[in-house]
Amino acid sequence: METVINRFVLLNPPSVFEGILFFLLLILVLYGSFRSTKHLAGSKKRATLISLHLLSFLLIIFILFNPGFKVEHYKEEKRNLAVLVDSTWSMNLPGDRDGNVRTEKVKNYLEQNNDFLSQMEKNFYVEYFFFDQELKPTSLDSILKNEPLGTKTKIGKVLEELIDKKNKGGLDVAIIISDGADNDGSTNMYDRLKGIDLIINTVSPVTVDSMNDVWIDDIISSEVAFLRYPFSIEVVIKTSRPENFKIPVTLYKEDKLMSIKEASINPESKEARVKFEINPLSLGRKIYTVYIPVLSEELITENNQKSFFTDVIINKIRVLHVAGSPSWDVKFLRKALKRNPNIDLVSFFILRDPSDLVFASERELSLIPFPVNEIFSKELDTFDVVIFQNFHFQPYGIFGFHLKNLKDYVSKDGGAFLMIGGSNSFNSGDYGRTLISDILPVELDYLPTTLSETISNQEFHPELTAIGKNHPITRIVPNKDENERHWKKMPELEGLNIVQGLNQSAMSLLKTPDGQPILAIENVDFGKVAAFMSDSSWKWNFVLGSEGNVSPHYEKFWNRLLLWFLNDPELKDIRVKTDKPIYNPGENAKIEISTLGDDLNNQKALPLLIYPNGMENEIELEKTSYNRLIGKVQVGGSGIHKISVNPGTDSSLYNDLNVSETIFIVEPPENEVRGPTANNNILQSLAERTGGKYITTDDRLENLKIDTSKKKTITGYKTMRFWDNPLTFVVLLGLLSSEWLLRRRWGLK
Template sequence: MIETWALSRDLASGWVVVAAVLAGLSVVLLAIELKRQGGRAAVAVAGSGVLAVAAMFVAVVRPVRIEERGASVGARLLVLLDASRSIDLPADGARLRRDVMGELLPKIAEHFSGIRTRVALFGQEPEPYTGSLEDPHFTAPPVVSSDLSAALEALSRTTDELPQAVIVVSDGRLDRPGSERVGESVKAALGSLDVAVHTVALTRKAPADAAVRAVRMAGAVVAHQPVSITVEVACSGGLECDEIPVVARELHQSAPPVERASGVAKLRGDTASVELELTLDRAGKRIVEIAIDSPDGDEVPENDRRLLTVDVARDRIRLLHVAGRPTYDVRALRTWLKSDACVDVVAFFILRTHDDNVVAPQDELALIPFPVDELFTVHLPSFDAVILQDFDARPYGLSKHLPSLTRYVKQGGGLIMVGGPNAFVMGSYAQTPLAEVLPVSLDGIPRGDAVDLARFVPKVTAAGRHAPVLEPLTALMGLALPEMPGTNVVGDPRDGATVLLAHPERHTASGADMPVLALGEYGSGRTIALTVDGSHKLLFSTFAVDAAGRAHGAFWDALLGWLMRDPRFEPARVALPRGCIAGTPATLEVRAVFVDEGAPAEVVVTRMGTGEEVLRRDVTVSPGGEPVRVPIGSLAAGGYTATVQLQRQGRSAPSRYDFACEA
C-alpha cells in the first residue's frame, strides 16, 4: 500500500496560487505590524497569527490523504467449450468426447493458474460455464447447434475488457464456420480484434459417418406454396459415399409420416447439397423430418435425420363448401365467405340425384361435367377446411369419398357439419367412417327421431361462457341467442370434445344436455358439429338488430379461426422456450387465456405417428396470463404433441402444440 497527500481538486490550480499568495501576504503584514508595536507579547501574537493563517489556507485548499493498493495480474484468457450434441459421440477409444472434455478442464486450470481466465460455452448462443474447471465432469447440457462464429462475433461486440488469447475446445463438428476456409471465417467473425485463437481437439479420429450436416430454408413458409430447402449431407471417417437419397416427411399426430419431397445428394468430396421443393398444406407449427438413406458402415445413425419445427404461415384460407339445397342459412354463410378477400371458396350445390326423372338425356343436362370426384381425391388436401351444410352424400354417390374425407381430417384438415333435414343421421352419416370424426355420437338414433322441429333457444354451457371461440359473439349479444327453427338430434359428445351450446330440453341417452355446438379433435385435425341451420338469424332478424347483423360474421369467423388454430381462439398458449434435446430434461410453458383466477388443467404429451402417451400431468394455471412451467422429463428423439385442456366449470377445447425433440 502506498500513502500520499494531495490537494483537493475542487479548486482550479489558479485559485490555489491566489490563496497561497494571500496567506503569505497576511504573514508578512503581521510581521511588519508586530515589529512596529514591539513588546513581550509580540512572539505569542505572531505564533497565533501564523497558525490562524495556516488554518485558513488549509480550509481553503483541503488537502486529502490517498491510499493506493495494486496487484500484478496476468493476461486475460477466454476458454470456449463446445456444448453441442456431438460431444456425446465416442472419441478415439471407448470414452465419450464429453469425458475427454472433463479430463481437460483440470489441466487447463492448472496450466493457466496464474492467469485470469473466463470460461464460456458455445452452441446456439454463447453463455457462461457455471461449472468449475477443477471438476473433471463436464456437466453442461447439449444444445442443437454448434456455432463458434456466433461466440466470436459476440466477443467482437463486447464492451468488457478484451482477452489477449482465446482457446477453443471442440471436436471440430461445427455448423459455423463450415469445413471450407475456416481461417477466413474466424477472422471475419472477430472483425477488427487482434486476438490469437488456439484450438484443443477432443478427438483425432472421426467415425465412419454419413450425416445430415445442415438444413436451410429460403424465406418464409406459407401454406399451399412451395418452399426451397437446401440439405447439406456430409461423409467422414473414410466412409464411401457416392449418391445418398434424401427425403422430407411431414409427421402427424396418430398417422404415418407423409412424404413431401425427395432427392439425391451426389457427393464430390466429403459434402454435397441437394435442393428439395417442399409444400405444406396446413398452417401453424408443423414437424418435418429430413432423413437420408445412409450407406453400410455408418457408425453414427443418430444424425441420419433432422427434425424441424416449421412455422407455416397462411396468406389465404381455402374452403370447400358443399350444400344440399339453397336455404337462407346456406345463402347467408356463402355470402359472408365470399365477402372476405382473405378466403377462397369453392362452393356448389348438387340439386338432383341419379334417381331424379328430369325427362331429358344425360348429355343435355350439363355442358361441362363438374369435377366432384377430382375435388374429393386430388384436390382435397389443398383445402384448409370442408363445410358440409345440410348435405346428404348418399343419394349423390359421394359416400365413396367419406373415407378420403376422414383421412383428410386425420392429417390436419378441418371439418364443419352444419345441421338441416339432410345432415347428421338424416344425411346417412351414422355408421360411416366420417361419423368417427365428428365430436358427437350418431349411434342409436333412429331416422324417425333424427330431427326435432320444435323451436328452441340454445343455452350457453359453462364451458361456452369461458371459451374464446364464443367471446366475439357474447361480446355483441351477451348470453342471449335467437330462437332456432328446430335441430338435428345427436348423441353424447365424444371423449375430449367440448360442448359450447346445448339444447335446453332435449337430453342424450346418458342424461346429459344434447349438444348443439360441439368442438373436437381427430388426429391432427379439428371438427365442429353445429346441429341447427339457423345461424342466419344472427344476420337478419329482429334479434340481430342490436348488433347490426355483425354477430353472424363474428360467430363464423371464430369457428373458422378455431379450426385453423388461430391463437386468438385458443384457451391456452403452450411454448417450449429452450427447445428439446433427446435425453435432456425439457420444460413446457403454459399460459391460460380468459382466466381471472387459478384453474386446473391437464397436460398430455403424446408421440407423433403412434399416438403413444408419454406424459399426463395435472397442473394449476395462474391468473393474468402468468406462465406455468411444466417439466416433461427426458424424451426420445422424435415428434411430439402437447395438449392442454382447462377444467374450469367444464372442460375447454384442448390447445395443441407440436414440437420436435432432436437426437
C-alpha cells in the first residue's frame, strides 16, 4: 500500500549561527526602518513603509533558505522484530527458589506464549537469534531444543550487532531473553545506545530478588610441577552474603581425599583465601578438585567445586645408592648412573665393615660416617629411588624403625626401592626377618640360612619371560623381534640369589633357564619395587661397548628401570594425548594416539573415553600416518574424564603398563558460574534507556512495549522549490518597487 504526503521543507535550513545572524539583521532592518520614517507625517504611512520594508527583507531571507514542497511516496510494510535468546552456560543454572533451570523456564515460557509469537509473526518480519559472544541466526524450533553451551556472555558486543542491523534498516524492535550475566567487562555498553531509535524489551528467567551464593572464585596454581618437590596452591573463595562465617575447604586428588582446611570469610571483602601444599609423587598429568559445601538457601551449586591440573615432570631423578662392598657390579652401575645427566646420585660406598679388625684410628679410616638417622629418618622422602646393592643393614646401625621408614616410603609415600643381589642381599642379608620382606617382589626365608643355601655360583644365560618380551624395562631395542635377538646375545651371568619364589602380584621379566627369577618387579600400594637377583650384570657392559665406555644396552636397561619406577610416560608403547587439559561441556576434544616405531596396523589399540560416572564410549579415529591416529569426541558433563588405550596385549600379564591413559577436566566456563551469574539490573537499564519494557518469565509477553503499526518506507519523492515559480520573483519585485514609489511620493529618500 502506497501513500502520498505533501509537506513544506527548507532545502537550505539555517544553522544556529546563521539563525542568530539573521535575527540580528532583522533587528537592524527594523531599527533602520523606524529611523528613516520618523519624519514622515501620519502613522499609517509610516506603518505602510515599515511593513513593506520588513516583508521585502523576510522574503529575501525566505528565498535564501530555499523553501519548497516535498511530495513523498511511502510504502507501508511490516516492521522487523528480533528475538534474542541467551545460549550461554549460565542459562543451565537455577532461576528460582524451586531450582527450575533458566533455559527450561525460557522454553516453557515461549511455548506458553506461542499464540503471541504467532501473532507477532503475522505483524512483523520476525528473526530468531541465539547469542553468547555474537548473534547466531536460528529458529523457534531450535530454541526449544537447544542446550546452552556458550562460554562467555558479551551483551555489549550483541548490542553493537543490533545497532548495525538497525542502521541498515533491518531492525525496528528487539526482545532479549537473558539472565543478564554479562561478563564482557564493557564499561560503555549504554553509550552505544545514544542516538539510536531502537526499542529493546528484555525478559529474565531469574525470578528471585537476590541470590545468596558462596563460590570458588579462583585457584592460583602452577601448571607444571617437579616430582617430589612440594608446591603450593591458593584457593580464593567469595560470597554474596554480608555476614562473617567459616566454611570447610576440601582438596581431592581425583577421588582421593588430600586435605581439609577451614576458611574464614571477611565480611568487608566477602572473601577468604586458603593455601594447600601438594607433594607430587608420580609423573604425568594430575587433576585436583577443591570442594566447599552448599549452604542453606544457596541456589547455585555448580560453583562450589573447581578442578585444576598440574603436569608433573622430572627435574632430576634423585637416587640414593648404598653399596655394601667394592665390586665390578657396583663400579659399572655407579658409572652408568653418573653418566645420566638427569640423575642426581647420592652414593654411599661402604669400604669396610664396622666389625673388621683394623690397626688405625677411625679418623684415618673413614671418609665420612654413614648418616643412618639423617637418611632413613629425615631425608628419605627427598629421594625418588633407593638402591641397596649387596648391602647388609645390621652392621651399620640400621634398626627396625629405619627399615619401617623405608617400607612406608614405598607403600605410603610412593617411593621406589631396588635391591641388587650379592652375598649381603636378600636371604643372605637376613632381610627375610625384616619389614623390607613385605615390600620385596620375591619371597624370602624368615629363618637364617647358610650362604650355600642362599646363593648359587653357577653360570646361566638370562631369558626373557613372556611378560619380559613386552615390558618396556627390557625393551632395549624398539623392535620386539630384534629386542629378543639382542637379549639372546647377552653374556651369561654368574651367581644368583636364591629365593622362595615370587609374590602373588609380582612379575618376573628375566629368568634362568630353569625358571628362577632374575629380575622381578611389583607395585606396592603407592610405590614400586624391583629385585635383581645377581651381582654380575656388569658383564652386559661389554656388549657393543667401546673401550672405556658404557655399553648402550647395559645403560639403557638400568635407565629404563629407573624410568619405570617413576611411571614415566616415555616408556609407553602407545601414547595418547589431547589438545588441551580443560574443556567445557559439549566441546569436542581432539585425540592423538601414536606408537614408538611400530605400525599401528600391528596394534589392536582400542581407545575408550571413560566418563566420570564410569560409562565408556569407544572413540573413532582416523589414521594419518603409519604410527599416528587422530580423532575427536564430544565430551559430556562436568568431571574428570579419562582416555584409555589398550595396546592389545594380555592385560593380565602386566596391569601397570598395558594401558596408556590421559585425563582431562570438563567443567562449566568459569566466567559463566563465577558468582550468582544473574544481573537483572542490566536488563532493566537496557529497557528503560531504549523505551522498552523489562519483565520476567512470570509475566506475559503481551506486557512488552511493541508497536504493531506498520512502518512507512519512502519509495520516492519530488521537490518543488518556491524560487522555481516566477510569481515569487514578481512578489519580491512588487514589494521593493511599491516601497520605493511610496517613499518618493511621500518625500523620503
